[in-house]
Amino acid sequence: MTEPTTPLMSAESAVPQPAPLVSVSGLAKSFGDHEVLRSIDFEVAPGSVTVLIGPSGSGKTTVLRSLNALDVADAGVVRIGEVEVDFAQRPVTRQQVATLRAQSGMVFQSHHLFPHLTVLENVTAGPVLAQRRDRSEVAEEARELLRLVGLEEKSDAYPYQLSGGQQQRVGIARALAIKPKLMLFDEPTSALDPELVGEVLVVMKNLAAQGWTMVVVTHEIRFAQQVADQVLFMDGGVVVERGTPDEVLTRPRTERARQFLHRILDPLD
Amino acid sequence: MNEQTTQLILDSLGPLLRATVTTTIPLTLISFVLGLVLALGVALMRLSSVRVVSSLARIYVSLVRGTPLLLQLFIIYYGLPALGVRFDPFPAAVVAFTLNVGGYAAEVIRSAILSVPRGQWEAASTVGMGYVTTLRRVVLPQAVRTAIPPLSNTLISLVKDTSLASTIQVTELLRVAQEAAAPTYEFFALYGVAAVYYWVVCLVLSFVQARLEERQNRYVST
Numbered sequence: 213m214t215e216p217t218t219p220l221m222s223a224e225s226a227v228p229q230p231a232p233l234v235s236v237s238g239l240a241k242s243f244g245d246h247e248v249l250r251s252i253d254f255e256v257a258p259g260s261v262t263v264l265i266g267p268s269g270s271g272k273t274t275v276l277r278s279l280n281a282l283d284v285a286d287a288g289v290v291r292i293g294e295v296e297v298d299f300a301q302r303p304v305t306r307q308q309v310a311t312l313r314a315q316s317g318m319v320f321q322s323h324h325l326f327p328h329l330t331v332l333e334n335v336t337a338g339p340v341l342a343q344r345r346d347r348s349e350v351a352e353e354a355r356e357l358l359r360l361v362g363l364e365e366k367s368d369a370y371p372y373q374l375s376g377g378q379q380q381r382v383g384i385a386r387a388l389a390i391k392p393k394l395m396l397f398d399e400p401t402s403a404l405d406p407e408l409v410g411e412v413l414v415v416m417k418n419l420a421a422q423g424w425t426m427v428v429v430t431h432e433i434r435f436a437q438q439v440a441d442q443v444l445f446m447d448g449g450v451v452v453e454r455g456t457p458d459e460v461l462t463r464p465r466t467e468r469a470r471q472f473l474h475r476i477l478d479p480l481d
Numbered sequence: 482m483n484e485q486t487t488q489l490i491l492d493s494l495g496p497l498l499r500a501t502v503t504t505t506i507p508l509t510l511i512s513f514v515l516g517l518v519l520a521l522g523v524a525l526m527r528l529s530s531v532r533v534v535s536s537l538a539r540i541y542v543s544l545v546r547g548t549p550l551l552l553q554l555f556i557i558y559y560g561l562p563a564l565g566v567r568f569d570p571f572p573a574a575v576v577a578f579t580l581n582v583g584g585y586a587a588e589v590i591r592s593a594i595l596s597v598p599r600g601q602w603e604a605a606s607t608v609g610m611g612y613v614t615t616l617r618r619v620v621l622p623q624a625v626r627t628a629i630p631p632l633s634n635t636l637i638s639l640v641k642d643t644s645l646a647s648t649i650q651v652t653e654l655l656r657v658a659q660e661a662a663a664p665t666y667e668f669f670a671l672y673g674v675a676a677v678y679y680w681v682v683c684l685v686l687s688f689v690q691a692r693l694e695e696r697q698n699r700y701v702s703t
Contacts, residue, residue, distance in 0.1 A: 282603055314609055324604035328622045328700045338608030341618050370700045390608050 233258040233425050234279070234394060239288030239299075241274055248274045250449045252288070256394070256442070259423045263436040263457075266446035267472055272429045275446070276398050279427065280316045281309040292316060293393050316394040317387030322403050323379045325371040331358065331382050332367040338390040350389075357385040361415050377408030381415055388419075395419065397428040433476060437461055445469045490670050493661050497671075500657035501678050504571070508643045508653060509682075512575050513636050516582025523587035524594060525616075538587065545584025551645050553577050558649040574646040581642075582635060589631045593624035626697040633690040637683050644679075654678055 232255035239252040249271045256262050264272040277283040278299075279290060285299040292315040297308050325334050335354040339345045358364045361381035363374075371379055380400055387395060397416065401409040413435050420426060420439050430436065436443055436457050443460040445453040445468075453460050453469045464470045474481065526538035545553075558573040568576060597620045605615040647656035658675035662668045 280607060282607070310609075310611070313607060316607075318604075318607040320600060320604065322600065324598070324600035326601065326604070326619055337605075337618070338610070341614055342609030342611070372700065372702045386604075386608060 230258055232256055233293060234427070235289070235291045236275075236279070237289050239275065239278055239285050239290065241271075241278065241283060241285045248449055249278070249285070249288075252446075252449075252451060254442075254444060254451065254454065256425060256427060258425050260441040261420045261426045261428065261439050262442045262444065263440040264427065264429045264444050264446060265431065265433070265436065265460075265472070266444075266452075270446040271449040272444075272446045273398055276396050276427060276429050279394075279396055280313045280318055282313075282318070284309070314390070315392060316396050317390055317392035319380070319383050319387050319395070319397045319400050321399040323371075323376075323383040325379055325382055325386070327371050329370075330367065331363065331369050331371070331374070334371070334382055335385045335389050338386065343390065354385070354389055357388050358382075360388075360418075361385045362411075375408060376404045377411045380404065380408075380412045384412075384415055384419075393425065395424050395426045397426065397430065399429050399431070401430065401432060431476060433461060433473065445472070447472070486667055486670050489661075489665060489667050490674060493658070493671055493674055496657055496661065497654060497674055497678055500652060500654045501682065504651065504653040505640070505643050505678075506682065508571065508574055508578065508646060508651070509636070509640050512578030512643075513582055513639055515575070515579040516639075517586055517590075517632075519579060519583030520586035520590050523583055524590035527587065527591050528594065542584045542587055545581055550577070550581055550642055551648065553581060554645055554649055570646070570650040573649055574643070574651050578639060578643065578646075582639060585635050586632060589628055589635065590624070593628035594620060596627045597623045626701075629690065629693050629697060633686065633693075637686055640682050640686065641679055 234254075234256035236255070237253045239249055240247075241249040252271075252275055254262070264275060266272050274283050278285045278288075279292070281290075281297070281304070284304055287300040289296060289298045289300075290312065291297075292312065295311050295315055297304065297312050326337060329337060332351065332354055335357055336347070336350045339350040339353070340347050355364055355367065358367060361384055363378060363381055363385070366374060366378065366382075371382065374382065384395075384400075400416070401412050404412065409432070413432060416426070416428070416435070417439050428435075428440075438457075440457045443453075443455065443457050444451050445460050445464070445466075447468050452466055453464060460469065461473065464473060523538045523541060526534050527542070529535045529538075554574065554577045557577045558568060558570065561568070601619050601623065602615055605619045610619065643653055644655040646653050647659065650656075652660075654675050658671045662671040
């Protein structure tokens with residue numbers, strides 16, 4: 213369990229560490245008999261990028277979806293900023309779920325844009341329909357976000373008229389529009405044609421450079437190497453290795469991590 | 482066709498048209514709109530995770546679909562007075578048809594809601610929408626696309642089913658035709674005119690359906 217660190221207490225260390233924006237402890241989850249997560253712990257410093265890697269079925273997507281309670285964990289505590297939910301305390305109320313969920317923006321593997329709404333309406337959907345903010349003010353912000361992801365000229369298009377990469381960039385803008393504290397990415401490039409992956413990663417890299425706190429599930433090892441502050445390698449529902457990209461990706465300590473990276477980087481070998 | 486029959490047909494065109502416009506069409510539209518509202522409620526109940534709620538909805542749908550519409554009309558008009566509930570013919574017909582549409586359309590709406598991918602609910606909730614907002618702004622607008630063809634079927638069937646109301650004193654199209662034919666024995670001519678009127682109403686509805694489908698396709702690649 214982590215003690216809440218006050219500024220006074222952290223003054224003892226030479227370099228004061230900012231309190232983590234996200235703390236996860238003892239996160240556990242089963243689907244039926246299958247134990248997907250067994251006691252996951254980690255912290256995310258504000259403004260940092262955490263990348264979760266690991267074989268499929270390792271539980272990394274479930275970790276991500278537990279951070280906004282799209283999957284409700286069986287046990288464990290998730291804290292984002294001031295909001296803390298203890299999943300062992302049942303029942304987890306709808307109000308708790310909504311409050312936790314409001315802390316983060318989510319980007320899905322298959323974007324899940326609203327097909328019946330234009331690009332601009334997709335981006336304004338959260339602020340206008342859920343947060344009940346003024347439509348014209350929100351539209352101005354939404355155009356700004358579309359400029360950020362390089363799609364301002366597509367405001368009036370419908371999602372089906374866009375390429376996969378463009379759709380995913382709209383998905384990022386839509387998630388940013390609710391002004392979350394944290395951005396979650398669930399394999400944002402896995403469903404894309406290879407030549408469209410780059411444009412999405414560039415947008416994500418820019419967000420990281422702007423100081424967004426991000427948790428990213430991905431198989432893009434080069435992205436992790438360049439952008440991540442912290443890499444967690446998961447397998448079998450546990451975090452097997454954690455550290456800087458250099459530690460986990462270049463000099464992995466465990467055989468499991470070595471094998472996984474080898475399979476990803478040299479699939480034919 | 483002799484002159485007398487021709488004259489009878491010409492004379493009947495007006496009254497039959499009046500019956501169509503003042504009774505058959507309003508009966509259809511009122512029952513359909515009320516039935517849709519009921520159906521949406523029943524569909525949401527069917528989708529509820531609360532067992533009692535979904536069971537109630539299931540029983541309702543089963544009763545409506547498992548009994549003849551004519552019998553439902555009779556129960557409401559001739560049967561309910563025994564329990565002290567008395568309707569005039571037209572309101573009795575509206576109640577019966579509303580309940581009937583409510584049962585059939587509930588299944589259509591339920592499956593249309595289920596046809597919207599789960600990811601849409603998730604995406605809506607991650608941008609902060611609750612159940613009602615998600616339903617209104619995300620799920621139902623997409624479900625409509627799936628529901629239009631089968632709901633059009635329900636509506637078109639209803640137009641013709643309203644002829645059953647002739648059996649409970651509602652002076653709708655078929656009954657006016659019957660009344661005009663009875664003294665003259667010109668059944669073929671007058672029922673023929675009635676058939677053409679029903680057909681025209683259904684043609685118009687089919688046309689409206691096609692336009693609605695076209696409109697719904699604006700956001701999908703075809």
